[in-house]
Amino acid sequence: MKKKSILFGLLIVVLFIFTMKVNAASIRCTPTSVYVGDQITCTISDVADDEEVSVTTSLNRVSGKTTITKSDVDNGDNNIVYSAKSTGTYNITAKTTDWTSNPVRITVSEKTTTTTTTTTTKSRSSNNYLSSITIDGEEIDDFSKNTTRYFIEVENDVTKVSIDAEAEDDTAEVDIDGPNSLEVGDNEYTISVTSEDDTTKFYKVIVTRKDEEESSNTGIKRIKVRGYNFKFNKNSKTFYLNIDKEDTELDITVTLNDKNASYEIEGNENLKDGSVIRIIVTAEDNSSDTYRIIITKNDTNYIPIIIGVIALIIIIVIIAFIIIKKKKSKNNKDNKNNKGKKKEKESEVDKEDTEKTKKIPPLSSDTIDIAKENNQDESGEEIDDDDDIIHIDNDEEEKTRILSYAEKEELKRLEELNKNDVDSKIDEELGKTMLFNNDDDDID
Structure with missing residues (x-):
């Protein structure tokens, strides 16, 4: 009985172990045959609560974890993506601490390219516009x-x-x-x-x-009048010309636009103020047109003469003004010189008077004493106390400096005489100078 119990226990243990192995993690990869550059997806499943499944391979991992737990499986995070960079055979293996899966074999081949050539024949254009x-x-x-x-x-x-x-x-x-x-x-x-x-x-x-037709062109290209500046305007048919009073006929030349046309001039004789010269142009088709030159005559034009006379007068006035101004300037200069000479002569006269004054003979001592005693001057008249008598301690100077009334009068007379002589001499010199200047002006 005891032996049976032992055998039964062993059987239970074996069954438990077998159950554990059956419930071990698993790995599945697809596809197993790929081309270079293609991707392989591996899925880890049946992971126990306390297990960690590690996946190893030499392929290039694109995404996913290298270690998968049960929680990763429950969360759907149990896929690992690989890619092959070169051809060959690669193994992918899943491992736990007490379990290793059979390796999943991946075959990588070289990708072959198939080129399809399509030849298209372009249709030819029918556009003939x-x-x-x-x-x-x-x-x-x-x-x-x-x-x-x-x-x-x-x-x-x-x-x-x-x-x-x-x-x-x-x-x-x-x-x-x-x-x-x-x-x-x-x-x-x-x-x-x-x-x-x-x-x-x-x-x-x-x-x-078009058929050839006769021209109807009656236009004038230009008009010339000899001796005059005739202003022609092709857009006008009437012109005015001012001519000299003595002209009775004009030399007129007309150039037409059409060489096949012709012209005739009428009224170009016995010209007077108001005369009309007509230029009749006849075209090739016999159509005609008339151009008119109205003559004006003026009497002698005095305006240029008047202008010339006025201009001449202005020139004469300007020349006269310049001459007068020049003479005034010269006279002013001469007057200044004459005044200078007059001052010099007056200075000389003053000098002579001074010398004459100094030459007056001194009074005798007897005359001076008698004058003092009688309080009279040398003429016997009384000397007023207010008379100008200069008393100087020096006897010699006193004899020459004390002047009587008669001496004073004589001195005044001499001064007046000398002054008149000087003035007459100055006037005489000035007269000679003015005469000399006038002679110079006449020579100029």
Whole structure:
């Protein structure tokens, strides 16, 4: 009985161990055959509560953890992504502390590239339209690619035109055929446009040259009148000309715009104030036009003469003013010189008077004593106490300095005489100077 119990216990232990191995972690990887650069995803599952599963491989890990726990499995964070950089066989192995999985074998091959060449054949264009037509460098205003016929009219003097056309499609070819010179009447030009697919469209340009007609041009290019500055204006038919009083006929030359036209001049004789000269121009078609020149005559024009006389008077006045001013300036200078000479002569006279005064003989001592005793001067008259008597201690100076009334009067007389002589001499010298200056002016 005891043996049976032991065997039963061993069986339970074995079953427990087997159960544990059956419940061990697992690893699954897909795909197992890839090309270089492709990715492999490995999923770890059946991880026990206390287990940690480590995954090892030589492949390049792109995402995911290298160690997975049960909580990672429960949270869905149990995937690991790898990629292969080169060809070969790689093993991926999962391990726990007491368990190692069988390695998962991954085969990496070189990727092969398949090139598919598609050849597309472009269809040829059928566009045979024109985009423009030009005649002598100017585009036809009402051109339309759908209008294939155009009419152009030119004057009779136009003998040649240049026509050009441009295709709407660059692959189309344009050809122009027509006469080299224009005849009077219709001249047809054909423009052919050939598309890339060899379809052709034709455009027609008919140039009509007008018949030759007689000119109706009665215009004047210029009018010349000999001896006068005639101002011609082509926009006017009436002109005014002021001529000399003695002129009775003018030499007129007319140049016409049209060489086939002619002109005739009327009224160009016996010209007087108010006369009208008519220039009648007749065109090639016999149409005519009249141009008029109205004559004006003035009496002798005194204005230039008056202006000349006034100008001459002004010049004479200016010259006279300059001469007078020059003489005044010279006289002022002479007067200054004369005044200087007069002052010099007066100075000389004063000097002579002083010398004469000094030469008056001294009074005798007897005369002085008698005058003092009688209180009289030498003439016997009483001397007023207010008379100017200068008393000087020096006897010699006193004899020469004490003057009587008679001496004073004599001294005044001599001074007056000397002054008159000096003035007469100065006047005489001034007269000579003025006479000399006048002689110089006459010589100038």
